[in-house]
Amino acid sequence: MTTLPLPVTGGGTRAYTPRDEPPPTAPGGPPLASRTVFSAAHVVADPFADVSPDGPAAVDWDATLAFRRHLWSHGLGVAEAMDTAQRGMGLDWAGAAELIRRSAAAAKAVGGRIACGVGTDQLAGPATLPEVRSAYEEQLALVDAAGAQPILMASRALAAAATSPDDYVETYGHLLRQASEPVILHWLGPMFDPALEGYWGDADLDAATETFLAVIKAHPDKVDGIKVSLLDAGREIALRRRLPDGVRCYTGDDFHYPELIAGDDHGFSHALLGIFDPLGPLAAEAVRALDTEDARRFRALLDPTVELSRHLFETPTRYYKTGVVLLAWLAGHQSHFTMVGGLQSARSLPHLARAYELADGLGLFPDPELAADRMRSLLTVHGVPR
Template identity: 55%
Template sequence: MSELLLLGEDGVLTRAGLAEASAFAKPTGPLRSRVAYAAAHVVPKAHADNTPGRPADIDWDATLDFRRHVYSWGLGVADAMDTAQRNMGLDPAAVRELVTRTAETAREAGGSVVVGVNTDHLEHEDASLAEIVDAYKSQLAHAEDAGAGVVLMASRHLARAARATEDPAAAYRRVYGEVLAAAGAPVVLHWLGTAFDPQLAGYFGSDDWSAAADTLVAIIEDAPERVSGVKMSLLDADAEISVRRRLPASARMFTGDDFHYVGLIEGDGVGHSDALLGAFAALAPNASAAIQALDAGDLDAYRRILGPTEALSQQVFAAPTYYYKTGVAFLAWLNGHQGAFQMVGGLHAARSLPHLSRIVELANATGALERPELAAERWNGLLALNGLHGSDARAAASAADLIGARA
């Protein structure tokens, strides 16, 4: 099979040539110029009850093999975060098991792993600040006992509780201060914008990012030895650069901006961002090859390899952005990292076929199809399963030719 079928918003099928697989080479040693984590997804058992509201029934072999794939390209894994469907289908029991298993896999593979610590196991929404602190500490202890690094995730409970106080910024400083004091090693703070989770509106005490940044920086200044970095996911490159310049030298900026990561990682002469990206789970070979180019001092190659992938990432993360996990899992399926296009909570149905077709088109154009023939077989087969066949594309082409001849 040497071609792809592509489906337009109008339902018309067209054909595109299938590009060859990129000849990216795995690194022979650690990546040096940037620290890069791929935020990984989870793979459910294909036969499980993967419907909304049901507990996650994880295919652990496929899920952990995907992390080994990321490690083989020299990237770290950021796990049990929003890409793994935290607050969107991954229940607390599955989170705990994922943290334990992914930390063990990292040790075996010699890879670096950080995991999300949150308050999402609380059974009631209106938790007090004290309950939120205890919830954070409980998950923090589990993550550290497992041997994983920690990303202190943005908490829906904290966003809700802080809004109800007279001084939201003070509430954030209190909660983060108490949790950081309990950390056994420096952690990464997490700032997730409303495009990823609307329930996090006003995080760090304000809807104005510059005012919220004042609170974030104050939290770090209160305990600089306990914060190793910030993962910032506001999809606003200017805001990220502004905050990056305010961080102490001991704290890295990890871009979570899946729209503008190429320039942010490259830097601006004053500084650069490292990476903690869901996009890099879908683009591990490309990301690795680009950072290897930076390691070699070849900025042109970096831009040539990674630059075109931004359009693909922007499609995966298109509004509503919180459904981007569907695109990440879809690409993992196309590339042979899972046997079925299934997701926890039925989230594989969150994107339309034309949306997925555009992902296929851009992945083909940017070298993100690791096994092009397999990807074409699976995608064309998915279209056929939905009653869309290659004969439709031939008919459309013939009609277009006829119209052109008459013109």
């Protein structure tokens, strides 16, 4: 295979020789046994829709659902309508509601596990606490009707309306009392969404943790688990050791997931990760090693992926979705590199080139030649000489 002229930070290009052999085909299989693992899946935009960046999302439903079936075929669960699906960054509530309905139906058809994000993004502008609760209730009812497990997402509107930790305790307590089945609570840090600074009523993370734990301990029968997305492994470990019996910790730490999932003598984290969108088959293979108590193979498979994940999630972290969609296009899961809201332009060409190189080195592309050809076309569009 011929070399590709990959741009580098600071200017210029360097020659890169892609791998020429496809990776071994990762087999599908039943749901994973030793850990509960969700992949937060991206949406595929409709490239032919005549929409503006600030207009309603136009989704290619066939390609979007096909990608979810790909994840289910490997035994992974799908975390639907989360930030990886550009929730709050191009996908509005109307689009998210349709996504939830369609994905929940697709999950039922194949016996796939699905959990769906419940938020307040139908609110426009400042809202009162009763309005925040009402918005949460509307979305909770839709997810419940769809037959999916709810994930109570962090709310920008609640962060803006709350004046004390008590407002969080009362709001979440009200919602948990209404939940028909145990939910997953999601603590998303400001590196993913700056509007969530000071969530749980305090910018001090130690104080915020106490409020978070107070909500869980008051309703342990209504909390299946927590998803922690703070990119702080030590804090997650300390938090999971304080959870009531039966409440799981789902890591959302895209920097330290191998050691958090592997665990220690005091326990381990399950997973709900955006990086498991591009890593789906490999991640499933790794966790199957844990199913047979082969922790060494698990780490051997997953540790090398951390460099790619840290690259995709580098600051500003909220734009990690651009790299995720790039890799889905290069891997052949969709026919184009177009995103809802035009976010394919949110990362630089050197960033995308490095993402390609790292993914190719990991053997993530079922057809390396297709991936190289598509990367070459992207370079050409950006003016890189062939």
